[in-house]
Every structure is written in structure tokens, then in C-alpha cells.
Amino acid sequence: MSVQAVLAVGVFVVAYLLIATERVHRVAAALGGAAAMVVIGASGSRQAFFSEETGVDWNVIFLLLGMMIIVGVLRQTGVFEYLAIWAAKRAGAKPFRVMVMLVVITAVASALLDNVTTVLLVAPVTLLVCERLGVNPVPYLIAEALASNIGGTATLIGDPPNIIIASRAGLSFNDFVLNLAPIVTILLVVFIGMCRVLFRRAFAADPERAAKVMALQERDAITDSRLLARSLAVLALVTIGFAAHSVLALEPSTVALLGAGLIVLLSGLPARSYLADVEWETLAFFMGLFVMVGALVHLGVIEQLGQLATRAVGDHYLVAATGLLVGSAALSGIVDNIPYVATMAPLVKDLVDAGGGAPQAHALWWALALGADLGGNATAVGASANVVITGIARRNGHPISFWEFTKYGLVVAAVTVSLSWPYLWLRYY
């Protein structure tokens, strides 16, 4: 390994430690690491900006940007508030049924939208429904965070690690739906059953309180029916576009940007209203990460690690998949799964390529996705949705301690990851 490669590994390790320990802001750590890579000559404008292998993967950045803009318009329609209140009433305001409905809505929405956005939209109306029901909202909020991470695993756009995996592996939206949605559906059913047991003390019903929920008018949440209709039409078109992107020869990022352009055009909303929902910090963080990991690819560090891993794995792909599934889950519970997957993706690509397209090798991508996405449920800081939910709960006078979240999250992560293993084994090996 050259001196330059050793320096690059040093920069990467330091930046990763800073991100993991949150000693400095993650954007500063990622952009600082990227700058250091340029200074030591491990990256430059050509590698950073014009190669998705060694620099910024613009497909990921623009897919995220497009979806953030779409959500920026969609959230102003009141559709989530409408759905949640409608669901609570359909559940007859019976606490467990309300939780089931909210969990299903959150999981399905998380498959189509970003997890953080989904919990941001569902949590306030959950607080309203719980207040009316006179039940403690904490179990409901925790269940929603866990459901968002499970539901987000199902699709290419559901969770940022999936977007990275799809771009690096050349996987389509339909590949994710066909390979991950079946197990996610099973996991969701199991999770609902677990909610009945885990949160059994949260379902005390009071008929008087229930009447107050039934009195809510979900239609009041919709202030602009035309905007709602147009936004839902665009979301449907975007979803069709994702499903048909191979046929249309359009990258998911292009589909998302076309959808964003269309929804902005049709909504007539001022730019600041939907751009306020664009998480520029997240986009900058991704760019910094890509440049750092790309520098290691450019210098051949990842290739060497890939060769080592390939020799170690040989043709024992089930062992490799098990290691990836469990290892990714364990790490994702502790550190942010985005930098983890950004780092692992080129390495897994080498392993998959070495397998010569064998389905057993290809399944390593699904092991990585399942481990990284579901592992995020393990602790209160394992996934962005968990952090957001605990923040909303605290601000509304219902603090959720790290351990309170983790005691539920750990059980759910352990069960869902454990159930994913036989799925991988039976389907691919």
C-alpha cells in the first residue's frame, strides 16, 4: 500500500470516528474528510465530480433532492393528517386497533417516502389522537419509528442506504420490491403482533374519550383539495415511473426530478415553501462521504479489501450473507447506517462481481440492505427516524429515554433480523 493510500485510510478512519462519536457535526466531518482527501492528492475534481465510482454519486443526490421537493409539496396537502384521523376513526378509536392502523400507514408511507419525513408527518397527529383517547402516546410514537424503519426497507426509495445500494449495484426499483417487499410484509405482520405484547399496557379504552376521537373531522385537514389531487397524481406517476424506469430507460433520480418539477409546476406554491423541506445538510453529508469513499476506491484500497474478502469468502456465500446481515445490523444500531453502507457498498460490489453474477453472490446486496435498515431499530440513535421521534416526544412533554426506546427497539431488531436470515437462506441458498 502506497504512502498516499495509508494517508487516505488515516483520513477516512478519523472522519468516520468523528461522525460515529459526533465529536463534530457530521457534515463538517464528511466535508472536512473530503477536503483532506483532495489535499493529499487522493481525490480531485475529475474523480470527485465526474465519476460515480470514485466521487459523488449524483444519482443518489438528485434522487434524494427530487423526493424531498415532492414531500415538501405533499406535506402541505394535509393528506397524512387526513389518513391518520380517518384510520383512528375506522379503528373505532380502540387503542390497539388505532396503533395497528398508524403502524401500517407509517410503514407503507415509509416505503414510498423518506422515513424521517413520514414520522415527522404522522407523529403530530398521533399526539392529537392519543390526547383525545387519553392514552400515553409514547408506545405509539416508538411503534411508528420502528414501523418506518421496517417499511422503508421494502423499496429502493424507502431508506437512504437502499438508494446507495441500488445505485452502486445497478438494482432497479422492482428488484427491491421483488426481493425485499415479501419479507418486509412478513416482518410487518410479526411486528404488529409484537406490538400487542410489547405495549400491552398502552391499550386502556375509555368510551367517553373514544367519542372525542370519533368527533374529529378528517376532512378539516384538507385545506386545498385541488393541491391534494394534483400532488397525489404526481406521486402516483412517480411511483409508476420508478416501477417502469428500466422500460423507460430513466434512472430513478431522473424520475424523481421530473416528478419534483411537475409537482412544483402544478402546485403554484412559492419556492421557499417546498425548498424549506430540502435537507441540504443531508445532501452535503452524502457528497462528502462519496468523495471520501471514492478516494479509497481510486487508490485501490477498496479493491485490495475486496480481494481479501473474496479470498476469505470463497464460495461460502451463505456465511458471507449471514455475516453481512448480522454485522450490518449490529453496527447500524450503534452508528449511522448511511456512512456504513456508503463504505460497504463498493466492497460488497467486489464480492458480488467475483461471484460472476451467481444469485447466491447477488443476494449479498439484500443481506446488506436488510441488516443495515432493520438494525437501525436497535437503539434510540440507530436510525434518523428514531432520533426524530424521541425529539418530537420530548418537545411535547413525553420524554423517551435512550433505554426506554432501546428496550423495545432491540427486541424488534433482533426478531426482524433473525427472521430475515431464514428468508435469505430459503430463497437464495
Place this chain on the structure above:
Amino acid sequence: MQARHLVERIPVVRRETSALEAARIVATLRTNGVVVADADGHPVALVDGTQVLRLVVPRYVREDPLLAHVYDEAGADEIGARLLGRTVGDLLDDDDVAVQPLAQVLPDDTLIEIAAVLVRERAPMVVVRDEAGTSSGVVTLARVLAAVLALAGQADPGVQRTLAQDLLDLDTEGQGPAR
């Protein structure tokens, strides 16, 4: 005209004052906020009246304005109940509540000096405090403007009433039994 001539006594609240009382002061006197006093009863800070409403409007409604449309009459009893058992201290401890420290003037500061402080601080009142640190009350924006109008020969009965009657007196008249 100096601060000693414009000073007036106003109702103040302390940390332990109930939120209901703070709401009553704003509602009765139509002031923009409530003045918080220190342990000795001297005015030290101003809490904007809109911030008292924080105790009434649930946070999740503030963060999701669409829910305000949904929050129907069935929840009306919950709105009032939110003030019960809450104190001014709850507001002061909320990091999101802007508590504005009151600027000070000396008893012999002139009208224009007081006006300059109000403009600079964008404040609706200043505390009048002598060099020994003893406070004799506040000079409000209303009273400064009333004084300006009086100097301009435009003192109608309303303006004269503002100059003559302290907010504390108005409050005492309006509330009936003593608190």
C-alpha cells in the same frame, strides 16, 4: 418631563404565579405581555402575551398548522385545562420562549431619553430604577406616546386618562376581589 413623572405601577407576575393569572392580566388590561418581577417584586423582564398562549396551544399543533383546522370544539375543554396547574415558571423554563429583559432608565432621565431607549430596545416599556437599584415602576410605551401627544397639545380625554391612571389601578378596578 422626566421618568419620575411618567412612572406607573403595573401588575407583575412571579415564577410561582399561575398561568391563569398571567392570562387574566393580558386579557383584562389588553397588554402585549406580562411583566416578571424578581423576588423583591421589582420588574425585571417581559414575557410576550403570545408566549402565554404557548401553554394553551399544543406543541404538535404549533408544529403542524394543519392540525389547528382539525382541533374541534370537542377539545375546547382541554384548551382551558392546559392552563390549570401551570405557572409562569413553566414559561420561563421553556428554551423557546423569548423572555426580554427590561431596559432601565434613571428617575431623572428625560422623555426623549426614555423614548430613545424604547426605540433602541424595541421594547414596550422600561424600568425606572434609581442609582441605589430601587425600582419605582415602569414607563410604558403608551404613557410615553401620551406624554408626546400632551406636549403637542393633542391630549384628548383618552390620552389624559393614560397619563393619570396606572395600569395597576385599572387592573384593581377591573378584577373585583383582591388577588
